[in-house]
Amino acid sequence: MISQSAPGPERMGGKTAGALVFGTSGAVLVVELVSLRLLAPYLGLTLETSTLVIGIALAAIAAGAWVGGRAADGDDPRRLLAPLLAVSGVVVSLMPFVVRGAGELTGPGVFLVGALAIFVPGSLLSAVSPIVAKLRLTDLSETGSVVGGLSGTGTLGAIAGTVLTGFVFVTAFPVSVVLVGLGVLLVLASLVLGLWGRGLRRAGLPVALLVPGALGAVWGPGSCDAETVYHCAQVVPDEDRATGRLLVLDGVRHSYVDLADPTHLEFDYVAALASVTATQFPPTEPLTAYHLGGGGLTLPRHLAQVRPGTRSVVSEIDRGVLEIDVESLELQTGPDLEVRVEDGRLGVRSMAASSQDLVVGDAFGGVTIPWHLTTREAVSDVRRVLAPGGVYAANLIDFGPMDFVRAELATLRAEFDHVVLAAETETIAKEPGSGGNLVAVASDSPVDSAAFVDAMVERGLGWEAIEGAELDTWIGDAMVLTDDHAPVDQLLTLSPPQAEAP
Known part of the structure; x- marks a missing residue:
């Protein structure tokens, strides 16, 4: 006989859970769309390039959901959220420097570096949703509404990330600013979650790692005189x-x-x-x-x-x-x-x-x-x-x-x-x-x-x-x-x- 209640870690509030899933899902789409602009000078903005980037992003989402679900069944999934956001933020902030540097050195070989730059933060951010679902799900009778609600919230976040990137971010800011700014937001979110998850002792490391990303974006290789909407x-x-x-x-x-x-x-x-x-x-x-x-x-x-x-x-x-x-x-x-x-x-x-x-x-x-x-x-x-x-x-x-x-x-x-x-x-x-x-x-x-x-x-x-x-x-x-x-x-x-x- 299956029990209708399942003991677990401290339950996460609905607003916090929704904000996390909404934000991380949107961040994945921001990374995906902006990656196309990072890779275009070296691979061209072709149908094949767009298809590969979309495929890598989807693979990252699938891998993150699977690994995050497995990890959520651990003893205390609360401690996972802050590191996931912190590492994602650092990797995202380093993307302009790393991808453009690889492009200048290897030309078309930049695709392998770009693929990793998309896959790593994409999978880490996608692991957040199943962990949050575990923290929200303390009663099996609520499974459908909790999982369905978070899934819908994540989809809305992805839509918001797509629309804002295409119509606002890329128009208003250089690609480097978009990615470094997103990295900073993710690291700040990790600090807030670190307080809740009691894991703030190593918070200084991701903050320090944002510095080379910011400096590399400004003075690194492959910089532009101007970043237009398309070029x-x-x-x-x-x-x-x-x-x-x-x-x-x-x-x-x-x-x-x-x-x-x-x-x-x-x-x-x-x-x-x-x-x-x-x-x-x-x-x-x-x-x-x-x-x-x-x-x-x-x-x-x-x-x-x-x-x-x-x-x-x-x-x-x-x-x-x-x-x-x-x-x-x-x-x-x-x-x-x-x-x-x-x-x-x-x-x-x-x-x-x-x-x-x-x-x-x-x-x-x-x-x-x-x-x-x-x-x-x-x-x-x-x-x-x-x-x-x-x-x-x-x-x-x-x-x-x-x-x-x-x-x-x-x-x-x-x-x-x-x-x-x-x-x-x-x-x-x-x-x-x-x-x-x-x-x-x-x-x-x-x-x-x-x-x-x-x-x-x-x-x-x-x-x-x-x-x-x-x-x-x-x-x-x-x-x-x-x-x-x-x-x-x-x-x-x-x-x-x-x-x-x-």
């Missing part, structure tokens, strides 16, 4: 060109701007895009241009200089990048240059039909184009925006077999009558180790590919262009990307050679 951003002066500035986002060279000479085009792909405009439209004629992605706004500045009166509209999703453009890259907006902080897909949808001579595709997260800008539906919207004779020119990145670029070219070909691909000769030939930036040109009017190549040669590019049957052979049986199926991250081949991604 770790740096502006690097060019040692060989006094007025040259390089915009680096998450470790990738995104834009180069000459503060004194907007006509200077450092990156080959930008020179190729400029060659498109030079050959597809009458010289010096002002254009209406729409740009998907801003970065340093090198091409809009160039067009304003060589084609006075050109009106450019830019959709840039990251307000922080725009602030860097203004503060560090001397961007001046006005009637002829409008920058909208918005997602590119929504931006192109808002443009009037047949309103633009030129649309430039230049939006990247790391070296990956956001998948929803690559699909036939997105390309159809671009085609709708173009005026008769208008041109869509897109910067693409791929390596190896070029599976992604071939699919994107197949998608463009499904919507436009004329498509041209330009890149270095070895990239077109898909030679081993080749790849990087390619430029696709699409229009319903014929593209003067010979003049396009000549313009690139004049700019010092050793690029070639293919079209027609040759391009058809190059594309092969590649899939057409759609909103229903666009596995961009899986098609893309990443390789060590440096690509320039705005």
Whole structure:
């Protein structure tokens, strides 16, 4: 016969129990989401990276729940709570220094360090819930309500951690501040619980260990000039060109701007895009241009200089990048240059039909184009925006077999009558180790590919262009990307050679 009452340790109050479960569950989600931003400069913000981080966090939650449940059946689970929070707080506060240091030393090898940095605090914090349940459960007749209530409270905490991180913490504070601040809160909570659990004698150790985490976050490796909502951003002066500035986002060279000479085009792909405009439209004629992605706004500045009166509209999703453009890259907006902080897909949808001579595709997260800008539906919207004779020119990145670029070219070909691909000769030939930036040109009017190549040669590019049957052979049986199926991250081949991604 089973007794309806179960003796155990001192019962924990309902409000204290709820606060602990709510806070620790939320902390796990804060760590998970912020980890993506720590790892992005070294692994990229790809679907695979996000999937692995989520998987590690879920594994940590499962392991913590299992181990915490076993530990809760010990003699006095009260003494476990303070150490769990203290160790978690110290590890979380050290994350910016440790992960960025590993990233600078090992590159992609940072994932192993990052995995541990997520798993250790995630599992320790997840062990709190079953321990709290044991401390609350003194009568077996209340099992359902106690366990169910704590489970619901933990879920609400996880939701709060997710929402606050995405909408408040990352927007208002640098990643280092978020993690060190969370670590401090966890250690303080451990001190309070130490008083209740009579285990405060060693409290000085976790407090002392917060110091290296805080110092490392401020002066450690991999620091940013600015942490925007989406990127770790740096502006690097060019040692060989006094007025040259390089915009680096998450470790990738995104834009180069000459503060004194907007006509200077450092990156080959930008020179190729400029060659498109030079050959597809009458010289010096002002254009209406729409740009998907801003970065340093090198091409809009160039067009304003060589084609006075050109009106450019830019959709840039990251307000922080725009602030860097203004503060560090001397961007001046006005009637002829409008920058909208918005997602590119929504931006192109808002443009009037047949309103633009030129649309430039230049939006990247790391070296990956956001998948929803690559699909036939997105390309159809671009085609709708173009005026008769208008041109869509897109910067693409791929390596190896070029599976992604071939699919994107197949998608463009499904919507436009004329498509041209330009890149270095070895990239077109898909030679081993080749790849990087390619430029696709699409229009319903014929593209003067010979003049396009000549313009690139004049700019010092050793690029070639293919079209027609040759391009058809190059594309092969590649899939057409759609909103229903666009596995961009899986098609893309990443390789060590440096690509320039705005």
